[in-house]
Amino acid sequence: MDMQTIQSVREQIAGTSAYKTLTDFFDADTFCEIDAFARSADGICEAVAGFGMVEGMPVYAFAQNSDVCGGALSKAQAAKLKKLSQLALKTGAPVVGFYDSVGGRLTQGAEMLAGCGEVLKLTAKLSGAVPQVSVVLGTCLGTNALAAASADFVIMAEGASLSLDVTGENSDAAANAKNGVASVIAEDAAQAVAKARELICYLPSNNLTPAPEGFSEQPAPNGKCIVSETVDGGTKLKLAPSAKSSTALPPKRSRSLCVSATRSRFRWSPLSTATALRTSPPQGS
Numbered sequence: 001m002d003m004q005t006i007q008s009v010r011e012q013i014a015g016t017s018a019y020k021t022l023t024d025f026f027d028a029d030t031f032c033e034i035d036a037f038a039r040s041a042d043g044i045c046e047a048v049a050g051f052g053m054v055e056g057m058p059v060y061a062f063a064q065n066s067d068v069c070g071g072a073l074s075k076a077q078a079a080k081l082k083k084l085s086q087l088a089l090k091t092g093a094p095v096v097g098f099y100d101s102v103g104g105r106l107t108q109g110a111e112m113l114a115g116c117g118e119v120l121k122l123t124a125k126l127s128g129a130v131p132q133v134s135v136v137l138g139t140c141l142g143t144n145a146l147a148a149a150s151a152d153f154v155i156m157a158e159g160a161s162l163s164l165d166v167t168g169e170n171s172d173a174a175a176n177a178k179n180g181v182a183s184v185i186a187e188d189a190a191q192a193v194a195k196a197r198e199l200i201c202y203l204p205s206n207n208l209t210p211a212p213e214g215f216s217e218q219p220a221p222n223g224k225c226i227v228s229e230t231v232d233g234g235t236k237l238k239l240a241p242s243a244k245s246s247t248a249l250p251p252k253r254s255r256s257l258c259v260s261a262t263r264s265r266f267r268w269s270p271l272s273t274a275t276a277l278r279t280s281p282p283q284g285s
């Protein structure tokens with residue numbers, strides 16, 4: 001591949017909605033793409049993936065590219081997501097997935113189905129080892145919906161759809177929030193990306209490191225909400241918006257932390273090279 005072709009492909013990828021989503025998600029000038037020149041059939045891959053920083057914290061992320069074959073899951077896309085998951089597990093960093101896909105490339109037959117299995121297998125392996133956040137920006141059905149719903153948190157933009165049923169019934173954001181699948185509902189794609197950045201800052205990088213630390217503000221007086229009076233001021237993030245008793249995700253008061261107000265003070269502790277993430281129960285348990 002000559003330099004002119006490489007530059008042409010780079011410009012083509014950079015002009016897609018998926019690439020823009022990831023550059024908006026990561027801190028400025030920190031996004032490093034993985035397998036940028038991966039090919040699917042006769043064109044570029046249907047997903048953009050890579051790693052970067054979110055408020056100074058290392059994060060891996062991928063975005064399905066609806067501008068390329070509708071973001072359909074293919075063996076090339078599955079291979080890219082598999083590599084991303086393996087790197088996240090190796091380095092102990094969260095994974096954020098942005099979903100917008102019409103389904104799978106059925107013309108690839110068994111190869112595409114095998115790739116689907118690998119994606120679901122690694123999603124299960126990441127569970128409990130590193131945080132996983134799914135952000136549904138468009139259509140998310142079938143295998144994509146299985147992977148998205150398996151994450152620790154699901155953020156949905158209004159107008160997006162998530163359903164294990166290929167008919168797409170009861171797939172809107174409100175229905176998924178009512179069913180306990182969607183944790184956060186955003187007004188649009190831009191707000192969904194912003195919510196993902198906010199949420200990831202509340203979470204530890206993996207199961208061997210503590211949550212991000214910083215200095216705290218005093219709790220905000222609120223006689224109607226006991227959570228607001230027990231956590232640092234301005235740090236409460238509401239989950240399950242349609243539930244009768246909302247769940248809140250606060251940082252621990254015992255550490256006197258303030259996550260959202262002191263993001264620039266985050267400290268990240270990388271894994272020791274001699275330490276492995278706990279991906280299975282201890283022996284004898």
